[in-house]
Amino acid sequence: MNPDILRERENATFNTDLLTNILDGDQEKTRRRREIESLVISDPDFQQEDPNFLSRSERYDAAVRKSAQMILKLREYGISDPEEIYFYKSVYRGINHEALGVHYVMFVPMLQSQGDAQQRKKWLPLVESFKVLGTYAQTEIGHGTFIRGLETTATYDPATQEFVMNSPTISSIKWWPGGLGKTSNHAVVLAQLHTQGTCHGLHAFIVPIRSMSTHIPLPGVTVGDIGPKFGFDEVDNGYLKLDNVRIPRENMLMKYAKVEADGTYHKPPSSKLTYGTMVFIRSMIVGESARALSKACTIAIRYSAVRHQSELRPGEPEPQILDYQTQQYKLFPLLATAYAFHFVGQYMRSTYHRITGDINQGDFSELPELHATSAGLKAFTTWVANAGIEVCRMACGGHGYSHASSLPGIYVTFTPTCTYEGENTVMMLQTARYLMKSYKQAMSGQQLSGMVSYLNEAQQQRQMQAQPVSSSRLATTATAAAASVHLSDLASLVEAYKLRAAKLVEVAAKSLQGELQKSLSQEDAWNNSSIDLVRASDAHCHYVVVKLFVAKLEEVGEAAVHAALSTLAQLYALHGLAQHSGDFLQAGLLTVPQLSSVSQRIKSLLAEVRTNAVALVDAFDYRDEILNSSLGRYDGNVYEHMFEWARKSPLNRTEVHPSYHKYLKPLQSKL
């Protein structure tokens, strides 16, 4: 064990295991997670070459091998609880994605939820025995978020009782589905249904794309891999072009909409039925933000505890880089953010389950807010974590660029969350739509519930200050309001974030009204206000995160853990306040003289976090085999491990690279 990192642990003021239990849920959950992780790590099949040393084709090969192994192992061990399967797979996969990911996450659920009884009876056994390997083909090369724009067609031919599937244009080629390129032999394809001369919009069809015996693409099917990407090397995201591919009528998923043998169309009773999955996935992504950022923080903070650099005081040894205030200012607010997002992730998961329970009992009342919150928080947390991972990477200096650090891998694996499952700006605007609706309701005196209820309070305050406000009066109001904000009081900070959100929601609403008064259409007014709308959503989400972090503290009984988390919560809130000081000044929640107190307070909090920094990342409890990072090793023996890793690099397989004989030697003889 490196002596620096040992000393850090000795100096910690709290017991890391207690904090780990809070992150897992409870002590038993920690125990079981560790048990499953050990199961994987002690498995000889888990031993493998570092994926960073493999070519793309080799990485895909390894991912398929692991997917096949996991199916057998999970059955062997009898692991069936979804959360336990998740633990198992996330260790087993390592940094790789699963080759059959879309099969599990989209293809099977589509059959289960959209297939009728007969279809389920036919397909589910094929799916469970992996005779049918499926993917879900929605996005086209020219069409993403706006799915009504999809161009693929399914035209019913009553003569043969078949659908004729076509990709009529280049832009209609299906593009991006995971597992489509090489792995799958079937796809659920979303296409515009045409029957009896009418287009009935998008429906889902099971399309066989490769032979179930030879795996060779079927006639009329052009299918392949979309080529190398930023990360996701091991996934065969694919393209699919259909030329008059005929499928039987029974291959349309018919639980809701139906096409009869003669081509008569019956529309589905309701179109809101896929709402739930989307909300669920977005809620889960909030947790992914926390995990990715906490891994990056673990690596950067442990490394900063063992790395020595420069002179702080002349003649003294080079200090740990964690002692530099600039390094603390980069990393500790991100550490606080990782904790905040963990707790928000827990909240989203439990809220999702609670509301799903309500929905099953016919109560849909909380669904709109859950939908809006999951969209906004998905965008808010992924953007912040995405940028934060890169800050952690660059805080490790040169070594952060090496794949030995694992940081580039964490980044490229995480960054797509900003785009998939709802592009972030589109998500922020969905939340804004909910905020604008809520604002309007509050203005009309309607009592709001849930996370937006602050709009009622803001409206009441507004009524009390109904007279027009001059610039000088505003300054006075600002001072008056700010007088009640205490920078070291968490409740007061939550209040400040709330009022900032209320202010920015109001600014956006007024911008919208202003544009409408220029007699623009609703749509143009919306577009011309969208910068303000995104800002409002951002402030709303920021408030929700601060509020949930502070609320979580109330559940923490153990004093030392409470103190450590409370420091982080204050740092999170004050750092955000400093970053957005313009907003808080504008809303009259802060005064100019207070700014230097904010800055002083942040510096003291950094010093407080410094003591526990290593313990706080230890509590995330990522085993070395999971982090797979030379810089983030628990024992701190960074350099030995980097050297050992580098020697295995593929370029070192021969002492002299062939290019020497091919190009350099001949060059020398020519000159």
Place this chain on the structure above:
Amino acid sequence: MNPDILRERENATFNTDLLTNILDGDQEKTRRRREIESLVISDPDFQQEDPNFLSRSERYDAAVRKSAQMILKLREYGISDPEEIYFYKSVYRGINHEALGVHYVMFVPMLQSQGDAQQRKKWLPLVESFKVLGTYAQTEIGHGTFIRGLETTATYDPATQEFVMNSPTISSIKWWPGGLGKTSNHAVVLAQLHTQGTCHGLHAFIVPIRSMSTHIPLPGVTVGDIGPKFGFDEVDNGYLKLDNVRIPRENMLMKYAKVEADGTYHKPPSSKLTYGTMVFIRSMIVGESARALSKACTIAIRYSAVRHQSELRPGEPEPQILDYQTQQYKLFPLLATAYAFHFVGQYMRSTYHRITGDINQGDFSELPELHATSAGLKAFTTWVANAGIEVCRMACGGHGYSHASSLPGIYVTFTPTCTYEGENTVMMLQTARYLMKSYKQAMSGQQLSGMVSYLNEAQQQRQMQAQPVSSSRLATTATAAAASVHLSDLASLVEAYKLRAAKLVEVAAKSLQGELQKSLSQEDAWNNSSIDLVRASDAHCHYVVVKLFVAKLEEVGEAAVHAALSTLAQLYALHGLAQHSGDFLQAGLLTVPQLSSVSQRIKSLLAEVRTNAVALVDAFDYRDEILNSSLGRYDGNVYEHMFEWARKSPLNRTEVHPSYHKYLKPLQSKL
């Protein structure tokens, strides 16, 4: 040609060629650059497989091949002007780095500047005929920026008149030098010189590392590739461990310091002699920031002009995504930034040459400012461009993740500039040191010149307002100051940035004083103020950029081009003001009521830029062969090209991937 992008070009209000000439310097420079680019592009040897489809070893192989080819071609064409060589190479290399980059940039210059006459006579012919392939080994696995901490030793043995070179610890292994892993047979090694029992600090030694005939590593030398990184796949960054490697006394570079045959040491006359190269490279990086960001903007803006998505108005066709205000708000401030950085790059280059001329005539007066400015602007521009490239990538939705877009490649190739040639935070603190010194001088009444002269003005203002300022008085002062700021007047915006910088320099200086009053040491006070110091440098650099952008406008005669650039300059200045509104409010340069005017003005500027957006990126004049991006193609035929590209992907070489037969087929038979 895609009709959307054609229409964009038809609607432009200015002649792009005129703007291209301004970016190149003049019309003749544009002509010559295009001529050289055509020379490369029409060369059959330039045709090559997309590097994205190659393994790391293949990419390295291709880089070596190209380096060898270029040497012969440049001689054949008689291209010898450094700028023309730069054009030629940057097209020929494409996204790849040069295998012999460090040979040219560091090894040869070290021999030239640090070798004595005899050494130059011996080594330069070997270097020019590439018999000696060299690299420069400074950084060690445990030691980066703080070079005094390097551990490698060179111990003189008078018995044999040799230096004995050693890597005494794991942390002393040389790490990162480009071309060290596989390409080079010699390295200039920086090591602690020991002779006659005394350590004389760092000196440079020519160390043979591989046989000049077989290329096999020499006895005592452990050398290899450091393994895969975030980008730079084609570069063999290497490690070097030396175990009692003996080199003749004449291999120490002896132009300045000397060791005599008996071991007597003579120290160099001055240690400031390598200052120039460092400043030069940092100045050049400012230009690299502009180029990388302008490439990313070209791709994202052209793609946004041809991509259609969603509905703005019900019933109308899907609009170009460039019509969304949120998309404009992401991309246009970055476009403005790319222009700003281009002009700052031009300024840095010409200032460097001017001051080098002065230095050659013995006038060192401007060197400290150039040193401080190049450090700060290197950090400022690389951080902004780094984040900006990712914004551009993510503004392209899913396709931004594909290597077909070229955006991931631009990012990974650019991001190391934040770390190499001086880690950015360290650079900002170097600038801060200069600012603090200048502030002190201004406070003591000394007249400053150059970019920091505003500190004199701020000091004069401070003297006029010598009485203590209460919070309410501050508000009044703020309003008074703000009354003189005109949001649509560029000169007034430059002034505002200047006063913000002055304010933040003052805040940092006072923080430093405050810490010193707590009777901390100079060093601890500095560390405890470093957040404020970095902020001050950032504000100073921001001011310099705004000032230089606005100054450049004065040189532009053509009215239509002037108008288009002026819109960008305003957008750049106002966007920064909105992003840092807290600072401007704090400094009393802006009032709260003005904030909504800022926001309105930004929206009108976005609409103005919209008209010329495609023409403004066309003016950067990157040929398709240079961008190598399906999304950024000049003709806008994005989807056809992506599909064509994907079909060549290595995973598509066989219809059925071997993993099917290895894992999936056997799995099916087991279940």
